[in-house]
Amino acid sequence: MELIFSYQGSANLLSASNSHATNEIAVSVRGLGLTYKTSIDKRPTLKARAKSLGRGSKHVRIIQALDDVNLDVEYGQVLGIIGTNGAGKSSMMRVIAGIIPPTKGRIEVFGSVSTLLALGVGFNPSMSGRDNVFLGGLAAGMSREEIEDHFQEIAEFSELGEAIDAPMRTYSSGMFSRLAFSVAVTVRPDILIVDEALSTGDAKFKEKSLNRMKELRSDDRALILVSHAMATLREVCNDVVWMHKGKLVQRGKPNETISAYQEFLQVGKSAALDEDV
Amino acid sequence: MQVYEPFRAGLPPLIRYWKSLWSRRRFIAEYSRSELREQHFDSFFGQLWLVLNPLLLSAVYFFLIIIIQGSSDETRYAHLTATLFLFYLVANSLTGGVKSITAGQRLILNTAFPRIMLPVSAVVIAIAKFVPTLLVFFIIRTVLGLPFTWEMLWAFPILLITIFLALGLAITISCINVYFRDISSFLPYMTRTLLYLSPILYEASALKPELLAIEAFNPLFPILDSWSRTLVHGQAPQGSSLLAGLAWAAGVFFIGTYFFLSREREFAVRL
Numbered sequence: 001m002e003l004i005f006s007y008q009g010s011a012n013l014l015s016a017s018n019s020h021a022t023n024e025i026a027v028s029v030r031g032l033g034l035t036y037k038t039s040i041d042k043r044p045t046l047k048a049r050a051k052s053l054g055r056g057s058k059h060v061r062i063i064q065a066l067d068d069v070n071l072d073v074e075y076g077q078v079l080g081i082i083g084t085n086g087a088g089k090s091s092m093m094r095v096i097a098g099i100i101p102p103t104k105g106r107i108e109v110f111g112s113v114s115t116l117l118a119l120g121v122g123f124n125p126s127m128s129g130r131d132n133v134f135l136g137g138l139a140a141g142m143s144r145e146e147i148e149d150h151f152q153e154i155a156e157f158s159e160l161g162e163a164i165d166a167p168m169r170t171y172s173s174g175m176f177s178r179l180a181f182s183v184a185v186t187v188r189p190d191i192l193i194v195d196e197a198l199s200t201g202d203a204k205f206k207e208k209s210l211n212r213m214k215e216l217r218s219d220d221r222a223l224i225l226v227s228h229a230m231a232t233l234r235e236v237c238n239d240v241v242w243m244h245k246g247k248l249v250q251r252g253k254p255n256e257t258i259s260a261y262q263e264f265l266q267v268g269k270s271a272a273l274d275e276d277v
Numbered sequence: 278m279q280v281y282e283p284f285r286a287g288l289p290p291l292i293r294y295w296k297s298l299w300s301r302r303r304f305i306a307e308y309s310r311s312e313l314r315e316q317h318f319d320s321f322f323g324q325l326w327l328v329l330n331p332l333l334l335s336a337v338y339f340f341l342i343i344i345i346q347g348s349s350d351e352t353r354y355a356h357l358t359a360t361l362f363l364f365y366l367v368a369n370s371l372t373g374g375v376k377s378i379t380a381g382q383r384l385i386l387n388t389a390f391p392r393i394m395l396p397v398s399a400v401v402i403a404i405a406k407f408v409p410t411l412l413v414f415f416i417i418r419t420v421l422g423l424p425f426t427w428e429m430l431w432a433f434p435i436l437l438i439t440i441f442l443a444l445g446l447a448i449t450i451s452c453i454n455v456y457f458r459d460i461s462s463f464l465p466y467m468t469r470t471l472l473y474l475s476p477i478l479y480e481a482s483a484l485k486p487e488l489l490a491i492e493a494f495n496p497l498f499p500i501l502d503s504w505s506r507t508l509v510h511g512q513a514p515q516g517s518s519l520l521a522g523l524a525w526a527a528g529v530f531f532i533g534t535y536f537f538l539s540r541e542r543e544f545a546v547r548l
Contacts, residue, residue, distance in 0.1 A: 036546040045459035094545065098281055098389035101542045107281040115387065123384045124311075131311045138304035139390045141297070 022076035026110055026191050026222035027096055033104030034066035034091055034246075065091040067246040069105075073191075078223040080237035080254060082230070082261050088246040089226045093117060093193050111190030111222075116180055125169040129160060129179055132168055136183070150186050158182035159205070177201050185212050192216060195226040210236070230258050288538050298391040305394055309401040318406070327406055328413050335361050338478055351421040355509045358414050360477040360501045366407040367443050367497060368468045373399030374447025375454050375461045382548045392541040393534070396451040400444050414508070426511035435503050435514065435522070442496060442526035449533030452540055455547050475501050496525035
């Protein structure tokens with residue numbers, strides 16, 4: 001699994017005053033629906049379109065990703081999101097981050113958001129890790145100075161050493177995820193969204209990042225973790241949401257929700273579910 | 278507080294869009310710099326190549342003119358270099374712009390930002406590549422002994438119109454490429470056709486009236502004609518040419534930008 005790092009939100013992300021009271025609403029999702037058209041071909045071309053003219057074959061597929069989802073996330077909460085593939089977890093994270101506009105409903109986000117979403121790496125793989133960190137930050141609206149102030153910390157946490165100046169295409173998948181995770185946690189956002197992020201790091205880095213996540217768990221911050229690693233969610237979260245086919249099925253205490261989900265999957269407590277972050 | 282709601286068809290709130298674009302102007306500068314560095318244009322030989330490439334091209338075309346016409350002179354060479362270099366500003370904006378959205382896929386899927394930043398950066402890169410060739414043109418012009426006049430200052434508004442047009446073209450083609458990925462394969466043929474249809478290998482005044490009528494459909498024609506008049510012949514450009522160039526640029530820019538802005542919120546699911 002590849003990773004991406006990005007930092008969302010206002011230009012004053014880094015200087016954001018973490019003055020949110022516990023139980024204050026961080027993210028409010030009301031009646032969220034998401035339907036989108038996507039092309040069936042991986043590379044839609046004029047040629048293919050011209051060929052299919054008059055044959056009436058479809059070139060777009062309509063996907064109903066989310067259906068009437070209501071969700072409140074409060075400061076001080078560490079919310080785990082579970083569900084099978086295609087449940088709409090990643091789509092919901094993208095909508096909360098403002099990357100995809102919703103088709104229905106309303107989302108309110110109170111505070112700066114940093115996302116660590118699964119998919120793709122950095123911006124341009126032929127540029128160095130350093131360039132990618134800067135470009136990603138600038139695109140998200142941070143100032144150069146803000147990124148510079150934190151760059152040292154990012155580089156150190158990622159343990160990349162001199163590789164930070166090598167083109168990102170030379171990185172291993174573990175190196176990608178280390179850099180991506182470092183960026184996401186170093187900016188210290190009000191709201192951190194991590195989507196199936198840490199499965200490629202080695203055991204040592206996994207532990208380090210898990211510890212960092214526990215450090216970030218504070219009263220004035222909200223964490224949303226999308227994961228298939230039930231053991232980790234049980235350990236880190238204080239609230240878990242189970243999604244299925246674009247709908248919210250159950251929300252509650254980690255143990256209860258995860259047990260219900262596992263029962264639904266009829267896999268019981270298998271080892272496969274407890275691995276990875 | 279950020280609020281995300283379903284968007285209505287058409288344009289996003291333009292003032293907010295502009296503010297968010299303006300606050301990210303450093304990205305455009307930084308992106309262009311990194312891109313130029315990656316293509317090695319920050320080194321001496323990289324810049325030398327930047328100048329050498331159009332110079333060699335102009336030499337090839339100059340020989341072509343001599344062979345076809347049997348004769349040529351220094352004004353002709355100055356005309357060729359001036360217009361060819363400006364043409365490459367537009368052509369580079371197109372080739373850089375066409376893949377700007379599809380190549381920025383990862384950033385688009387994971388960060389919320391005004392997508393128009395990417396084709397705009399492509400034009401900034403094309404301008405950075407154009408500036409050294411402009412210097413070379415002035416050296417050629419001086420060596421050829423062409424007189425300098427005050428009318429040459431008209432080059433500034435013409436250059437601005439060209440950049441305006443280049444922006445419009447880059448924005449339009451980057452958006453089309455999201456829906457039809459093979460546009461980038463057609464592009465070399467399109468730019469090549471545009472090159473031969475434009476008054477570069479010949480002067481606009483040398484065209485037959487029947488052919489001039491066709492040129493009403495070439496957005497580059499009035500611009501390149503004015504550019505050559507101003508910089509090569511040292512005369513003021515025709516007002517009608519300037520207006521035609523500006524009309525083309527504004528038309529392409531506004532239609533392309535409307536198209537882009539009303540579609541860009543869909544890019545994340547189309548990539």
